[in-house]
Amino acid sequence: MATIIEKGQDAVSSQIEVEALVTGCEAIAEAIRLADVDVMAAYPIRPYDGVMQAAAKLIADGKMDVEYIVADGEHSQFEIVKHACAVGARVFVGSSGVGWFYAMEAIAVTGGLRLPVVAICGNRALDDPGAFGTEHNDSLAVRDLGWLMPWAETAQESLDLALMAWRVGEDKRVSLPVAIGLDGAFLTHSQTIVKIPTQDAVNKFLPKYDLGNRLLHPDNPITIAPQVDQDWLMEIRRQNDAAMRRAQDVIREAHADFKRLFGRGGDNPFLDEYMTDDAEYVFFGQGTLALPMKVAIRRLRAQGHKVGLVRLKWFRPFPTADIVKSLLRFKAIGVIDRDYSFGSPNYGGVLYHEVRSALYSQPKRPVVLSFIAGLGGREIDQNMATQIFEKTKQAAEKGSLDQGDTCTWIGVRE
Amino acid sequence: MAMTEKTATVAVKPGEERLVSIEVVYRGIFQKTLAQRICRGVVLASRRRNYTGTAFARYGDSPERNGVPAKQFAVVAPTDLELEAGMAKYEPAVVDVSVAVDDTLVKGIESWAWYGRQPIWKPVRDNGFVLVTSNSTPDELVQQTDKAERPYTLAVVPGGASFAGLWVYKDDHTDYRVLGALARLLPDWLPIEDVKASIRESTKDEARVVSVQFGYDNVRTREVKKGEGTDAHEKLQFEKPGWTKMREGIIVEARKPGERNPFYKKYTARTLRPVVNFDTCIKCTMCWLDCPDECFEVTPSGHYEVVYEACIGCGICAQVCPVKDCIVMVDELKFTDNTDKFVLYDKQPDAYRQWFTEMTGLPAIGSDKPAATGGD
Numbered sequence: 001m002a003t004i005i006e007k008g009q010d011a012v013s014s015q016i017e018v019e020a021l022v023t024g025c026e027a028i029a030e031a032i033r034l035a036d037v038d039v040m041a042a043y044p045i046r047p048y049d050g051v052m053q054a055a056a057k058l059i060a061d062g063k064m065d066v067e068y069i070v071a072d073g074e075h076s077q078f079e080i081v082k083h084a085c086a087v088g089a090r091v092f093v094g095s096s097g098v099g100w101f102y103a104m105e106a107i108a109v110t111g112g113l114r115l116p117v118v119a120i121c122g123n124r125a126l127d128d129p130g131a132f133g134t135e136h137n138d139s140l141a142v143r144d145l146g147w148l149m150p151w152a153e154t155a156q157e158s159l160d161l162a163l164m165a166w167r168v169g170e171d172k173r174v175s176l177p178v179a180i181g182l183d184g185a186f187l188t189h190s191q192t193i194v195k196i197p198t199q200d201a202v203n204k205f206l207p208k209y210d211l212g213n214r215l216l217h218p219d220n221p222i223t224i225a226p227q228v229d230q231d232w233l234m235e236i237r238r239q240n241d242a243a244m245r246r247a248q249d250v251i252r253e254a255h256a257d258f259k260r261l262f263g264r265g266g267d268n269p270f271l272d273e274y275m276t277d278d279a280e281y282v283f284f285g286q287g288t289l290a291l292p293m294k295v296a297i298r299r300l301r302a303q304g305h306k307v308g309l310v311r312l313k314w315f316r317p318f319p320t321a322d323i324v325k326s327l328l329r330f331k332a333i334g335v336i337d338r339d340y341s342f343g344s345p346n347y348g349g350v351l352y353h354e355v356r357s358a359l360y361s362q363p364k365r366p367v368v369l370s371f372i373a374g375l376g377g378r379e380i381d382q383n384m385a386t387q388i389f390e391k392t393k394q395a396a397e398k399g400s401l402d403q404g405d406t407c408t409w410i411g412v413r414e
Numbered sequence: 415m416a417m418t419e420k421t422a423t424v425a426v427k428p429g430e431e432r433l434v435s436i437e438v439v440y441r442g443i444f445q446k447t448l449a450q451r452i453c454r455g456v457v458l459a460s461r462r463r464n465y466t467g468t469a470f471a472r473y474g475d476s477p478e479r480n481g482v483p484a485k486q487f488a489v490v491a492p493t494d495l496e497l498e499a500g501m502a503k504y505e506p507a508v509v510d511v512s513v514a515v516d517d518t519l520v521k522g523i524e525s526w527a528w529y530g531r532q533p534i535w536k537p538v539r540d541n542g543f544v545l546v547t548s549n550s551t552p553d554e555l556v557q558q559t560d561k562a563e564r565p566y567t568l569a570v571v572p573g574g575a576s577f578a579g580l581w582v583y584k585d586d587h588t589d590y591r592v593l594g595a596l597a598r599l600l601p602d603w604l605p606i607e608d609v610k611a612s613i614r615e616s617t618k619d620e621a622r623v624v625s626v627q628f629g630y631d632n633v634r635t636r637e638v639k640k641g642e643g644t645d646a647h648e649k650l651q652f653e654k655p656g657w658t659k660m661r662e663g664i665i666v667e668a669r670k671p672g673e674r675n676p677f678y679k680k681y682t683a684r685t686l687r688p689v690v691n692f693d694t695c696i697k698c699t700m701c702w703l704d705c706p707d708e709c710f711e712v713t714p715s716g717h718y719e720v721v722y723e724a725c726i727g728c729g730i731c732a733q734v735c736p737v738k739d740c741i742v743m744v745d746e747l748k749f750t751d752n753t754d755k756f757v758l759y760d761k762q763p764d765a766y767r768q769w770f771t772e773m774t775g776l777p778a779i780g781s782d783k784p785a786a787t788g789g790d
Contacts (some may be wrong), residue, residue: 021457021469044499045475129664130471185473186502191454192468193461292504294495377473413656 018196019185024187025050025153028094028120028180030056031162033064034202038089038209041069042078043101046132047184048122055092066092074099078106078117085115086216086224090166090209096184097124100138110177111146112236113225114243116169116209117177118162123338124184124285125376128353133377134183136287136339140315140350142179145242148247149285149316151181153272155194158182160264161313163197163206173246181315183338185377186288187262197262205254205261214284236352247317269320271326272311275301279308281366281396283388284327284355285336286312289373289380293336296385307389312351320358327359332367332398334392337409338374346370348407366397384411423438433491433499435506436596437537438513439523440486441668441685444476444577445515446471449486452513455609456488456596458616462608465490466497472505474527481726483523492605509537511599515591516575516685517548517603518746520559522647524682529652532683535638543599545569545633547576547588549748552636558747561643567636571595575685587625594629604607606630646750648723652677662704674724680707681752684727686743689773692717692759692766694740701731719756742774749773 022030028051030042042052058064067089071077074095081091097101100121110117121139125131139149148169152158158180160208164270165178167303182188217225228236266272272290275297285291290311300307310333312319312328327333335356344353348370356368371388377389387410395401430763436456438449450471457467467490475484487509489500500506512522514534524531534621535544537744543568546555550570559568576588590613596608610623669675690701702718709725710718732741759766767778 019461021454021461021467023470183502185504189473190468190470190501191457192497192501193457193466288502291498295499377504413654414658 014196014198015200017198017201019193020196021191022155022194023050023189023191024055024152024158024182025055025122025189026191027155027159028052028182029163030196031159032066032092032195033058033164034197034199034208035090035092035163037066037092038152039067039069039081039084040092041071041077041084042093043071043074043077043095043099045096045124046122047124047182047188048094048099048120049095049227050119050122050188051094060196074103074261075106078103078110078119081117082106082110082113082115084152085117086113086211088209088211088215088217090170091117092119094120094122096122097138098127101126101141102217104141104222107142107147108145108283109225111142112240114146114214114240115174115177117170118164118165120158120162120180120182122182122184122188125304131376133185134287134338135375135377136181136337136350139181140339143316143350146176146244147316148174148176148244148314149181150178150314151312152183152187153290153311154290155190155192156188156264158187159194159196160258163202164251164254164258166209167206167257168222168247169251170207171250171254172210172212174243174250175211175214176243176247181287183377186291187334188294195264201261205257215361217281244317249320251314251317268322270312270314270322272313274311276308276326276329278306279330280306281331281332281334281392282308282310282327283334283336283392284310284312284351285338286315286351287338289336291339292380292382293385296382296389300389305389305393307393315351315354315393318354318358323358324362327366328354328362328364330366330396332369332396333391334369334371335390336371336373336380336388340372340375346406352407367398367400368400369395371410372407373410378411380411387411425517430604432496433489434600435500435509436488436511436513436535436600436671437506437509438488438515439519439534440515441480441481441519441575441577441683442475442482442484443580445575446478446484446580447513447578447583448576448589449484451583452515452592453486453488455589455593455612456604457490459593459597459604459609459612460490462612463605465492467491467789468497468501472525472527474504475525478729479683481685482680483519483525483682484527485525491628504597505537507537508539509542510539510603511545511596512538513596514544514546515588515592516577517546517550517555518575519682519683520546520555521746522560522682524650524679525680529654531648531679533647534560535562535566538566540564541566543567543569544638545571545592545595545599547571547573549574552634554643554747555753556636556638557644559638559643560647561645562638565640565714566590566638567599567635568634568638569595569599571629571633587622590622590625591629594626594631595633597626598630599635599738599745600631633661640676644750650679650751654729657706679723680726681723683747684725686727686729687722687746688725688727688729688745689742689747689755689770690718690720691740691742691770691774691776691778692756693763693778694737696737696740698736700734700736704730706730713756713760715760717756719754722752722754739774739776742776744773
C-alpha cells in the first residue's frame with residue numbers, strides 16, 4: 001500500500017511518490033505546485049473554481065509559492081496571465097462555461113501571440129439556462145484559435161496532462177497555449193486516489209520556462225503585437241499553423257518521457273484504446289464518458305459482442321494519422337459528442353465532424369455515426385450505452401447508414 | 415445493550431462489478447464537513463487493503479442551503495476497473511447504506527436538486543441499511559419513516575445531530591462513531607481494524623480510535639419488514655416533461671401572487687417546528703412580517719397560522735415574537751402530521767390547549783379565556 005497523505009500536506013517534501021484522495025481540481029492544484037508556477041490569476045465560476053480554492057489553500061498552508069491574483073472578471077484574468085507569460089512567468093489560469101466566453105477576446109489573442117499559457121476549462125453547459133453540468137461547447141469554442149486541447153478522463157490524468165501541458169506548450173518548437181478540458185462534476189468535484197509525483201521526478205520532466213529572445217524585458221527591447229495589415233497577417237497565421245503541426249511530435253516526445261519517468265500514460269499519447277484488438281465496431285469520445293462506456297463494453301463483451309472504445313486524449317492538434325490508423329480497423333464508429341453544433345452537416349456533433357473528415361480521404365472507410373449524449377452533465381447510463389451500441393452494431397453489419405439518417409440524440413425525453 | 419448479531423454481505427453476481435455504495439444524508443451547510451469526513455473516511459479505510467474508491471458530494475446540492483437535505487457518497491471497489499461502474503455519476507442509483515446524520519431526516523427528504531419528497535430508504539437496496547445518529551430508539555424512528563417498500567435494517571448509533579457552520583467544524587467525534595457503526599454493518603467491506611488503523615494513522619489520536627470502537631460496539635439494529643412505517647407523510651411527486659411538451663424559449667410558468675410552489679415545498683429542511691399559542695398571541699403581525707418564507711396566513715380572527723409545507727423551521731418567528739412562549743420551537747420528530755392546529759383551536763380550544771402542552775411541555779397560558787372565535 002502506498003502512503004496516503006492528507007490533501008496537499010506532506011507531499012511537498014516527500015522523496016517517494018505518495019497518494020492522496022483528491023478531486024480533479026485538487027489534482028490540478030498539486031500540478032501547479034509541482035510545476036512551480038509563478039503567476040496564476042483567478043476568478044470564481046463553477047466548476048473551475050475548485051482549483052482556485054485548492055491552490056489558495058496550498059498557498060495559505062505555506063506549501064506553495066505562487067503570485068495569486070484575483071481578477072475583476074475572466075477577461076482580466078486571462079489578460080493578466082498572458083502578460084505575465086510574456087515577461088517570463090510560468091502561468092496557470094482557468095474558467096468554465098460562460099466565464100470562458102467572457103474571456104474570449106483575451107483567449108483569442110493568446111494563441112496568436114504564441115504565449116504558452118496553461119489553462120483548464122472546467123467544462124460546463126453554457127447559460128442560458130443556468131446549469132452546472134458538463135458540456136464541451138465551452139472548450140470547443142477555442143478550437144480554431146491555436147490552443148492545444150487535451151481532455152482528461154480521471155483526476156490522475158488531469159494532473160498528468162497538466163504537467164504535459166507546460167512541457168509541450170513551453171517547448172520552443174511549439175510555444176502555444178494549452179486548454180485542458182475537465183468534465184465538470186464527474187471529474188472536477190469527485191475525489192479519487194491520485195498518485196502525486198515527487199518534485200525530483202517532475203523537475204526531470206519539466207525544464208525551466210524559457211522564452212529566449214522573445215522575453216519582454218528592458219534588456220531585450222522588443223514590441224509585441226504591433227498593428228499590421230494584409231501585408232503581414234497571413235504569414236503570422238502560417239507560423240501558428242506550423243507550430244501546431246510541430247506540436248504532434250513534441251507531444252510524442254513528452255509522452256515517451258512521461259511514461260519513462262512516471263510509468264503512466266498508455267501506449268499512444270493521443271488515443272486510449274479499450275478492448276479494440278478484435279473489435280468490429282467501436283465507440284469514440286472524450287472525457288469521462290469513457291467510464292460508463294467501458295462498463296458497457298465489459299457487459300456487451302460478456303454477451304459476445306465485439307465492441308471496443310477509442311478515447312481521444314488530444315483534440316488539438318487533432319491526431320489525424322493516428323486516428324486513421326486506428327479507426328480503419330473497424331466497420332463502424334459510433335462517435336459520442338458531449339456537445340452540439342446546431343445546423344451542421346447531418347446535425348452532428350463537433351467530434352463526429354472531425355473524425356469523419358479525418359477518414360474521408362481513405363479509399364475504404366468505416367461507417368461513422370453521430371450521437372449526442374450527456375448534455376448539461378446528464379449521466380450516460382447503461383440504457384443509453386445499449387442504444388448507442390445497437391445502432392452502431394446495426395450500421396457495422398449493414399455497412400452503411402439508411403438514407404437520410406442523421407445524428408441521434410440519446411437519453412432525451414420526447 | 416441488545417444488539418443484532420446479523421451482518422450483511424454484498425451479493426456479487428458473475429460479471430457484475432463488485433462495489434459498495436454509502437450515502438450520507440445531511441443538513442446542508444450545517445453538516446457538510448461532517449458528511450465529507452465520513453465519506454473520505456470510508457474510502458481511506460478501504461485503501462488499507464488496496465481497495466480503491468471515490469468520494470463526492472451530489473453536485474446539484476451545491477451551493478447548499480441552510481438545513482436543506484443534501485447528500486454525499488462513498489463508493490468503494492476492489493479495483494479501479496470495478497470502480498468505473500460507480501463513477502461519472504451524480505449519485506448511485508442503489509446504495510448499501512444510507513446514513514442520516516440528523517434523525518429528523520427519517521421523515522423524508524426533499525433536496526432542491528431534485529423533485530419531490532423521498533423516503534429516507536429510497537435508494538437503499540433490499541436488506542440494506544439505514545443508519546441514523548439519534549438518541550431515539552430504532553422502534554421510535556420507524557414510526558416516522560415512510561412505509562417500507564422492501565425490507566431493510568434500521569441501525570442507530572447513539573448521539574444527537576452534530577451541527578456546525580459553513581466555515582467551522584464541530585469536532586465531536588460523530589464522524590468516528592459513524593465510521594465504527596459502518597464497520598459493524600459492512601464487515602466485509604470495512605473491517606473495524608482497517609477503520610481504526612486508518613484513523614490512528616491520520617489523526618495520531620487514540621481518543622478518536624476509541625470513538626470508532628464506541629460506534630462499533632453501540633450501534634443498535636432493528637429489521638424493518640416490508641409495510642412497516644407510516645403512510646402519513648405526503649407523497650410529493652414530479653413528472654419531468656419531454657422536449658416536445660416543454661415551452662420553447664426556456665420559459666416556465668411563474669407562481670401567481672399568493673400561490674405557493676406545488677413542486678418544491680421546503681419543509682424537510684426543518685428540524686424544529688414553530689408551534690403557536692393562539693391564546694397568548696397579541697396579533698402583532700411580527701411573525702407574519704418577518705418570516706423569510708412567508709409561511710404565515712392570517713385567519714378570520716386575525717391570528718396567524720403556519721403553513722408548514724413552506725416552513726423550513728428557521729426560528730425567526732419565535733425570535734421576533736414579543737410574547738414569551740407564544741411561538742415555541744419543537745423537535746420535528748414529535749409530529750406525525752404537517753398541518754396547522756388553528757382549526758382545532760377554533761373548534762375545540764381545550765383539546766388544542768392539551769395538545770399545546772403535550773408538544774411544548776409548557777402550560778397553555780390563557781386556558782381560562784374563551785378562544786378567539788370558537789367556544790360557543
